[in-house]
Each structure stands twice: as structure tokens, then as C-alpha cells.
Amino acid sequence: MKNIKIFVFSLIIIFSFGCQTRNHNIDHSKNNDQRGLKKDGGHRGKKKSGRRKPSRSSTASVCNGENDFSLVPITFLPSMKKYTIHNEENLIHVCTEDSDGDGKPEFIVIEATGQPEHKSVYYESSDKYFEDFDYATNIYKFAAIYQGQTPRSAGRNKIEKQTLILKIPAQPTPAANKTETDFGAMGIALNGVAFFNENAAPGDEITNELFTFDQCSGHPENRGMYHYHVDPICLIQKLGGRIKNGTRTSSGTKYNWLEDSGTNAGLLLGFLMDGFPVYAPIGKGEKDCKNNATPSIDEYNGHQHCTSDFTGGIYHYHVKTAIQGGDNKPVFWLTNKYFYGETGSLGQ
Ligand SMILES: [Zn+2]
Ligand SMILES: [Zn+2]
Numbered sequence: 001m002k003n004i005k006i007f008v009f010s011l012i013i014i015f016s017f018g019c020q021t022r023n024h025n026i027d028h029s030k031n032n033d034q035r036g037l038k039k040d041g042g043h044r045g046k047k048k049s050g051r052r053k054p055s056r057s058s059t060a061s062v063c064n065g066e067n068d069f070s071l072v073p074i075t076f077l078p079s080m081k082k083y084t085i086h087n088e089e090n091l092i093h094v095c096t097e098d099s100d101g102d103g104k105p106e107f108i109v110i111e112a113t114g115q116p117e118h119k120s121v122y123y124e125s126s127d128k129y130f131e132d133f134d135y136a137t138n139i140y141k142f143a144a145i146y147q148g149q150t151p152r153s154a155g156r157n158k159i160e161k162q163t164l165i166l167k168i169p170a171q172p173t174p175a176a177n178k179t180e181t182d183f184g185a186m187g188i189a190l191n192g193v194a195f196f197n198e199n200a201a202p203g204d205e206i207t208n209e210l211f212t213f214d215q216c217s218g219h220p221e222n223r224g225m226y227h228y229h230v231d232p233i234c235l236i237q238k239l240g241g242r243i244k245n246g247t248r249t250s251s252g253t254k255y256n257w258l259e260d261s262g263t264n265a266g267l268l269l270g271f272l273m274d275g276f277p278v279y280a281p282i283g284k285g286e287k288d289c290k291n292n293a294t295p296s297i298d299e300y301n302g303h304q305h306c307t308s309d310f311t312g313g314i315y316h317y318h319v320k321t322a323i324q325g326g327d328n329k330p331v332f333w334l335t336n337k338y339f340y341g342e343t344g345s346l347g348q
Contacts, residue, residue, distance in 0.1 A: 055345035059165060062109040063095035071096040071105045073170055079268055079277060079309045082190050083110055086238065090115040090161075092192045097167060107167040107344055110271070112192030114162035114225055118234040120214045122159045122226065131215065134255065138211045140248040141257040151211040160224025164188055165347040172275030174315070178300075178338040179274075185227065185346050186339070187272035191235050193218065194227040194348075195270060195278065197337070215257065225348065231319045232269065233258045236280055241267045265294075265318065268309050272317065274341030276302065277309070281319045300340040315340060 072080050072094065083092045092112040096105035121133035135151035166188045185194035198206055206229060212219050216234035220226045228235075237243045241264035246257045262283025269278045286294045289306040297303050302317040310316075317340070 055343070059163060059347035061111060061163075061165065062097050062167075063093035063111045065091075065093060066095065067093050068095040071098060071103075072108055075310060075312060075314070076108060076170075079271075080108060080110075082268065082309075083112075083188075083192075086191045086235075087112075087115075087117050089117060090192055092188075096170065105170045108170055108275070110164075110166040110168070110188050112162075112164045112166075112188050114164050114192055114194055114227075115159055116191050116193045116216065116218065116226060116234070118191070118216050118238065120159060120216060120218070120226070122154070122157065122214055122218075122220050124158055133215045134253075135211065136253075137215070137255040137257050138213060140250070140255050141246060141259070142210045142213075145207050145210065147207070149208050149211045154209075154212040154219045155222075157220040157222055158224055159220050159226045162194070162223075162225050162348060164192070164194060165345075166271070166273065167344040167346070168271055168273065168275035169342060169344050170275075172315070172341045174340060175274070175342045178340070179343045180338055185225065185348050187270055187278065187346070189228065189232060189235055189270035189278075190239065190268065191232075193232070193235070194225055195272065196227045196229050198229055199337075231260050231281055233260060235269060236260060236264055236267060239267055239269070241280055266307060268307070269319070272339060273343045273346050274339040275344060276341050277307075277314065277316045279307070279316050279318050286318075298340075300338060302340055 067084055069077060069080065080094045083094050086092075090113045092110065094111075095109050097107040097109050098105040100106070117129065119129055119131040121131065123130040135153060138151045139146050164185060181197040181199075183196070183199065186197060187195035189195060209219070209229070213230070217230050217232060218226050218228045233243060237258060242261040244259045244261050246259045248255050260281055260283060262281065264280035265282045265286035266289075267280040269280055271277050282297070288294050289308050289311055292305075294305045295303045297318065297320070300317065301320040302315055304313055304315045306313040307316065
């Protein structure tokens with residue numbers, strides 16, 4: 001009897017620990033310990049998530065450090081080429097996978113290291129992209145949902161090189177049965193950074209995690225995977241979108257930050273695992289590629305119309321202005337709970 005009790009107890013320990021490793025846990029008191037367990041944690045997380053949807057099983061490189069656009073469907077050519085020009089040091093590669101050899105690829109493959117070419121307090125201090133940041137800035141930047149949370153760093157987590165292999169369907173299709181987004185990477189931005197959804201891992205609140213974001217509104221999880229949950233403001237700036245400077249002086253300290261101007265709806269930011277693109281927030285309004293009004297947004301936070309990247313029209317998501325955090329004010333979250341389309345995979 002005693003042995004059975006010990007066995008059950010062990011199972012509970014193993015199970016609860018396993019859950020924790022797949023969290024992208026930004027609970028900093030835990031992270032200091034988890035950092036030492038990073039390799040184990042990553043391995044366990046991968047094994048476990050292989051049985052879950054969406055798929056995270058494939059981690060073997062397809063592109064092998066080369067771009068190959070020869071079989072990329074023509075409608076995707078302009079958008080896929082954008083992946084190869086926005087990160088000059090940490091190159092992103094695009095190719096296709098034709099597993100049955102019929103000359104028609106099943107997937108477009110995007111491979112990235114997840115390291116942004118913009119400033120972050122989460123780079124090592126020796127890195128040229130390191131820039132210090134006062135987390136208290138987030139009190140004012142995310143004032144709409146500030147309810148006494150403590151601005152702070154995400155523990156000792158630092159941005160580390162990843163192997164992100166995103167396979168999106170070469171012909172994206174709406175899914176009859178929608179797949180839930182989960183707590184890992186669900187897409188890749190044009191600068192190679194992982195997109196996460198608006199949810200924190202169980203036990204954490206995203207409305208608390210917001211106050212660990214860096215100056216570009218991202219942060220790394222405990223394996224060093226940097227990611228965006230919200231409007232990636234520095235990427236938007238880099239892509240030529242319009243941004244505003246926010247500023248506030250409190251107790252003699254001046255805080256400065258970047259804000260979305262609300263006029264970047266036509267700006268492509270990246271793709272999710274189902275092959276549908278993500279555009280910047282609609283904000284103050286959106287016109288399609290022919291300057292016509294656009295249809296309203298559906299429950300997946302997307303709609304169909306032509307854009308400058310897809311002149312024939314495509315279903316796409318917009319970073320949404322969500323009512324979350326209790327104050328009914330705009331915080332631009334990335335996406336919703338479900339993918340609109342049939343999902344490919346994201347090995348990580
Ligand atoms: Zn996060
Ligand atoms: Zn749109």
C-alpha cells in the first residue's frame with residue numbers, strides 16, 4: 001500500500017512538472033531555477049507536445065540554410081520574399097516541402113532563429129542590440145490594463161538562438177473543425193520572431209506578463225525563445241509602419257515608449273501556422289488594395305479582402321484590439337483562441 005502511495009505521488013510530481021515545462025512560464029521566482037533545467041525542460045516539452053495539436057513534431061531542417069522559391073505558389077512569392085530581407089544577421093530561410101514528389105509542394109517552410117534585430121533589454125549586455133529598459137515604463141505604456149501589477153524583468157531569461165521550423169500549407173484552407181492555439185509559438189513574424197497568442201501559461205496571467213515586456217513589447221520564455229503576444233511595435237517601425245512616441249513624467253522620471261498609430265492595417269507582419277497572414281491592427285480603419293472599405297472582422301479576428309501583398313485577396317488576421325484586462329481599452333493582442341485554417345506545424 002505504501003509503495004502504491006509513493007508511486008501515485010511520484011506520478012503527480014512528474015505530471016505537474018511536465019506541465020510546467022511546456023508553459024512559457026514567466027513566473028520569475030520559478031525561472032531562476034528553471035533556467036538551469038532548460039535542456040531537460042525543452043526536451044520534455046517537445047516530447048509531450050508531439051501528441052498535441054497543433055503539431056510541433058518536426059524539427060529537421062528542410063531549407064538547410066538556403067532559400068528556394070522555385071515551388072512557392074506565385075500568390076505567396078511577394079510575402080515570402082519579405083521574410084528574407086528583414087533580418088540581415090539572423091537569416092530567415094524560405095523553401096518548400098514536396099513530400100510525395102509530385103512537383104507540387106504541400107508546405108511552404110520558413111526557418112528562423114527567433115532573434116530579433118531590434119533593441120531588447122533581454123539580450124546579453126555585451127550584445128549590440130542590448131539596450132537597458134526601465135520596466136516601470138510599462139505602467140504607462142499599458143496604462144489601460146494597469147491594476148497595480150509589478151513591472152519587472154522575466155527573471156534571468158535571455159534571448160537565445162532557436163530553431164523554428166514553420167510549415168504552412170501551400171494552399172491554406174479554412175478548417176471545418178478549428179484547432180486551438182496553445183502556449184507555444186503559433187507563427188513567425190517577418191523578422192523571425194515567434195508569435196504567441198494572448199494567453200499566458202496556466203497559472204500565469206498575461207495581464208501580469210505584460211509588465212515584463214521589453215521596449216519592443218516582447219520577452220523570452222525560459223528556453224530563451226523571444227516572442228510577441230501583442231502588437232510588435234519595433235517590427236512595425238522597421239517595416240515602415242507609422243508609430244507614435246508615448247511619453248509621461250512621473251515623480252521626476254521621464255518615461256518614453258513607442259505606440260501604434262492605429263494606421264497600419266495594411267502592413268503584413270508575418271504568418272500563423274495555418275498559412276494565413278497576420279496584419280497590423282485595424283486601429284482607425286482599413287481600406288483594401290483598391291481603396292474600398294473592408295468587411296467586418298469575424299470571430300477569428302480575420303476577414304477576406306485584397307491587400308498589397310495579395311492582390312487577388314486572401315483571408316488574413318489582424319492584430320486585434322481586445323477587451324481584456326477589465327478596462328475596455330485598447331491593448332493590441334496578437335490573435336484569438338482558434339486558428340481559422342487547417343494548421344501546418346511549427347517545430348521548435
Ligand atoms: Zn510570453
Ligand atoms: Zn484586413
